[in-house]
Amino acid sequence: MRARVRLPGSKSITARALVLSAIAAGPSTLRYPLRARDTELMAAGLRAMGAEVDSGQDERWTVRPGRLAGPAHVDVGLSGTVMRFVPPVAGLADGPITFDGDPHARQRPLGPLVDALRSIGVRIDSADTGGLPLTVHGAGGVTGGDVTIDASASSQLVSGLLLAAPAFDKGIVVRHVGPPVPSAPHLRMTAQMLREAGATVDDSTRDVWTVEPGGLSGRDWDIEPDLSGAAPFLAAALVTGGQVTVPGWPRTTTQPGDRLRELLTAMGGECALTDDGLVVTGTGAVHGLDADLSEVGELTPAIVALAALADSPSRLTGVGHIRGHETDRIAALARELTGLGADVTELDDGLELRPATLHGGDFATYEDHRMAHAAAVVGLAVPGVRLSDIACTSKTMPEFPELWASIVEGTH
Numbered sequence: 001m002r003a004r005v006r007l008p009g010s011k012s013i014t015a016r017a018l019v020l021s022a023i024a025a026g027p028s029t030l031r032y033p034l035r036a037r038d039t040e041l042m043a044a045g046l047r048a049m050g051a052e053v054d055s056g057q058d059e060r061w062t063v064r065p066g067r068l069a070g071p072a073h074v075d076v077g078l079s080g081t082v083m084r085f086v087p088p089v090a091g092l093a094d095g096p097i098t099f100d101g102d103p104h105a106r107q108r109p110l111g112p113l114v115d116a117l118r119s120i121g122v123r124i125d126s127a128d129t130g131g132l133p134l135t136v137h138g139a140g141g142v143t144g145g146d147v148t149i150d151a152s153a154s155s156q157l158v159s160g161l162l163l164a165a166p167a168f169d170k171g172i173v174v175r176h177v178g179p180p181v182p183s184a185p186h187l188r189m190t191a192q193m194l195r196e197a198g199a200t201v202d203d204s205t206r207d208v209w210t211v212e213p214g215g216l217s218g219r220d221w222d223i224e225p226d227l228s229g230a231a232p233f234l235a236a237a238l239v240t241g242g243q244v245t246v247p248g249w250p251r252t253t254t255q256p257g258d259r260l261r262e263l264l265t266a267m268g269g270e271c272a273l274t275d276d277g278l279v280v281t282g283t284g285a286v287h288g289l290d291a292d293l294s295e296v297g298e299l300t301p302a303i304v305a306l307a308a309l310a311d312s313p314s315r316l317t318g319v320g321h322i323r324g325h326e327t328d329r330i331a332a333l334a335r336e337l338t339g340l341g342a343d344v345t346e347l348d349d350g351l352e353l354r355p356a357t358l359h360g361g362d363f364a365t366y367e368d369h370r371m372a373h374a375a376a377v378v379g380l381a382v383p384g385v386r387l388s389d390i391a392c393t394s395k396t397m398p399e400f401p402e403l404w405a406s407i408v409e410g411t412h
């Protein structure tokens with residue numbers, strides 16, 4: 001395999017740019033945004049509340065902030081960013097905003113955010129579970145102030161509060177209390193993008209984030225390629241002993257996917273960040289990995305797929321929270337890989353894998369895009385791996401099936 005894969009924009013950066021633009025004082029543009037289910041739902045949700053989001057052109061979306069008002073309905077789909085980033089904005093709107101999503105969305109952790117918003121004066125009706133479906137009774141503004149939250153289930157619970165906080169009367173001081181918050185790079189991304197939009201943010205104390213009240217400016221956002229989406233493509237270089245180049249790989253970034261350079265090197269690849277982008281070359285061998293993935297939880301499915309093909313054991317820990325992702329990813333990976341003959345042990349907070357000879361069979365995706373990515377990686381080395389569903393990849397990369405087929409067929 002010798003492939004060059006141009007990836008779509010980052011889901012996480014696109015989501016944040018949309019939210020910050022919707023509460024800014026003037027218009028903004030997003031250059032090279034991600035067009036996928038999660039970001040289309042984000043745009044639709046903000047639009048429903050009164051922001052003017054024009055996503056007509058692929059390479060340039062524009063956002064004109066408008067008066068935020070209900071009644072409106074926000075479909076969160078299965079998107080963590082939509083369900084955690086939009087309710088705090090809904091508190092700023094005038095009128096009721098209802099939220100619901102795919103059946104599994106109701107199982108994803110949301111209660112701590114709802115409680116936190118209530119504690120700063122936002123009236124919310126929620127399901128008994130504390131999560132979806134819910135109604136935010138926007139009062140045209142949010143008092144803000146001091147909030148205590150257990151965000152061990154998802155960093156997005158904190159990011160959601162911070163992103164809307166410049167528009168709160170008193171801004172916000174968020175204190176996390178509980179087991180560690182995962183996905184630290186995503187919290188740095190939130191702080192950095194808030195600052196780029198003109199907010200004053202203090203994240204210098206562990207587990208405490210302060211955002212001062214103040215107007216945000218409209219601006220041009222250049223969206224980096226989605227480095228987490230790169231994971232299965234770069235993994236393919238290792239599995240096939242080939243070479244995959246991702247052009248436009250940023251030299252510095254807050255995206256957790258940048259850690260792929262270190263993880264794939266440890267697993268036997270060679271990674272070179274060149275003027276042409278990131279070039280990953282397989283050496284013919286895939287080694288096991290002993291790593292704490294808590295900061296990069298969304299990379300777990302692709303790394304586990306590689307680990308299932310490795311020539312030595314792996315122990316991947318620190319990701320108990322991914323049981324609350326699109327599906328319980330620890331259980332799903334253990335079950336589906338075991339079904340293909342892998343030697344896997346499920347841990348509370350991760351997985352252990354030992355070398356085994358895999359065989360073909362059915363692989364269920366549980367509507368999880370990254371489960372499909374994992375199956376695709378295994379399928380490079382194991383004939384007859386049949387995915388239950390490839391359409392779920394539309395959550396973050398609708399072009400995944402075509403891109404994957406093209407690298408496998410060597411047409412790139």
Ligand SMILES: O=C(O)C1=C[C@@H](OP(=O)(O)O)[C@@H](O)[C@H](O)C1
Pocket residue numbers: 011012013015080081153154155156159182183186297298321
């Ligand atoms: O803020 C973000 O854009 C994200 C944060 C992470 O969430 P968790 O902290 O819930 O893992 C990550 O897994 C998700 O894909 C995107």
Ligand SMILES: C=C(OP(=O)(O)O)C(=O)O
Pocket residue numbers: 078079080081298325326370396
């Ligand atoms: C966990 C993920 O998504 P979400 O933003 O829905 O939490 C993911 O994309 O791996």
